[in-house]
Amino acid sequence: MSKTYTQEYQEKLINASQAAQMINSGDYILYGGMLGRPIDFDVELAKRKEELHDVYIYMSTTLLPPVRTAASDPSHEHFTCNNFYFSAIDRRMADHNLMYYLPSHLSEAQTMLERPENPNYTCVVQVCPMDNEGFFSFGPANVYSYTGCLGADRVILEVNENMPRVPGGSEDAIHISQIDYIIEGSNSPLFELPPTAEPSDIDMTMAKLILNEIEDRACLQLGIGTLPDLLGELICDSDLKDLGIHTEMFCNSMVPLFTKGLVTNRYKTFDRNKIGFTFCLGTRETYDFIEDNPLMASHPSSYSNDPRIISLNDKVVSINNILTVDLFSQVCSESIGFRQISGTGGQLDFVEGARYSKGGKSFLCLTSTYTDKEGKMHSRIVPTLEPGSIVTTPRASVDYLVSEYGLAKVKGEATWKRAELIIELAHPQFRDELIKEAERMRIWRRSNKIE
Missing domain, CATH: 3.40.1080.10 (Glutaconate Coenzyme A-transferase)
Incomplete structure (x- = not known):
């Protein structure tokens, strides 16, 4: 038997x-x-x-x-x-x-x-x-x-x-x-993400810039943090229709997008009628939402993050945070100098997936400055990356860059034009010095204009 x-x-x-x-x-x-x-x-x-x-x-x-x-x-x-x-x-x-x-x-x-x-x-x-x-x-x-x-x-x-x-x-x-x-096991309570920080005016400005770029029937990938959460709230209050989700992380901000009817997954061209993801982090309410929910399609990361799979959906919109960008448009999202902060993760996977998606867009977002412990302000937009900083997304793959000073599509632009667009995203206090460095680096034309 x-x-x-x-x-x-x-x-x-x-x-x-x-x-x-x-x-x-x-x-x-x-x-x-x-x-x-x-x-x-x-x-x-x-x-x-x-x-x-x-x-x-x-x-x-x-x-x-x-x-x-x-x-x-x-x-x-x-x-x-x-x-x-x-x-x-x-x-x-x-x-x-x-x-x-x-x-x-x-x-x-x-x-x-x-x-x-x-x-x-x-x-x-x-x-x-x-x-x-x-x-x-x-x-x-x-x-x-x-x-x-x-x-x-x-x-x-x-x-x-x-x-x-x-x-x-x-x-x-x-x-x-x-x-x-x-x-x-001892049935330890699952880790829950703490509440994100209260959004600032800068966060609101950046979220609104990105919201204007999202179309009906877009397929979303949102990261973690204040900006993605805020963007989720703005989408919920918008008149966008029939959105889809294909992401690496299913997070708190995605639950109301479905329950309020913004996300239907109806027009996804792959995994239609499903939310594709590979892991979830959130609150207990989010974990309860995914439990035994036929809406969810849990896949290994070799599937969820494969740019070839991602691109099978039209209008993929990928939104991720970055730490710093230089005037060549090289993006560092994982280290500050030699100090490892996070990791490569799925950022480049979704940047590339959005690139091959019909009507796809990827947005790499940063606040233009940070303030150190002594109260001194520094620019996150720099002439060249600090020694030891890791290039997470190479310049040839970068599509849109976003700061509180605007949104710039650098894909397809020459180095001089990229420098101009990126400097426009910097805090005004640092722009003159960045222009001098761009001239020294021979990526500045005499006709360049900064507004």
Whole structure:
């Protein structure tokens, strides 16, 4: 007689301490990304620090609670933690030499895991409880979870009853027959994004500039932060119709876009009638919205972030924040000098996807200045990027740049014209100096005009 799924579940059930005991010195471990990171397993593994040496752990965008294995070992003698994309917590850990960054586009996360030269590894992912058919949903953290499990020599699932189950899409769940062990975790509450900062007049100006560029039936990708949230509110109050969503992150601002009827997905030319995404971060209300919601299509990032897939929808509008841009239109969105702030992520994926989309547009947004701890104002628009700064989006790919001083389409323009358009986005206090630098760099014509 064949075993039932319940029987198989009981046979594979262990506790977090037993799972951590399976790890040996020199092992490689892959954690699920974002809300898929195991909590209890990591705590128990950290307790074994003195027993283990040279254990390499890979993950993406860790949230609260912090990674115990990383925090326990600043020497990296026992655990070396590597991260595909830094959260604010990861950034602070890296500042204290507790975390390393691994450069990659989000679209290629699966490709990174499928390299033939990769060592054997254990995959540990936080998942939803098993359903009646023996499947564990990856819920709000699809990303690379299924590929990570398939390539592993040992698969351990940590069940959390607070994870919202998300049906539909692709590679959104794994069957009990494909895994080795199950941990019933302590059901830690899922991390919730704190409220975004109150929008400023600058945020409002930038949001309105972008809103004017969005057409009916556009397919949206919004990032995280005050500006995307504000833009979502403005769209809700607009007369736009029949919008679609294809994004990497499903976030709070997208819920009212659907519930208020602005997003219908009716005219998407791919994944029609669905919101395509690869992970979700938001409030508990947002997690409840996606749970068992047939509207949602959870895909791996190799699908959600593939520019070829993105471009299959018409009128793709991609909106992302950046840190700085230079007069060549090279964009840095992930570092301040040598300090890693976030990561490459999916920015270039969606910039390129929008470029190939019929009627597509991509907007890279920044406030023109920032103020340091001493109260001195600095320009985010600079002659050349600071040494050590990483080019996240190369100049040949940049479409629109946006600051509180305007919106500039630089795609297709020569270097002298780009310099003029970009300087117009700078704070007036810095424009004269930027013009002098542009002349020195031989990207300024005598006929250039700055209004």
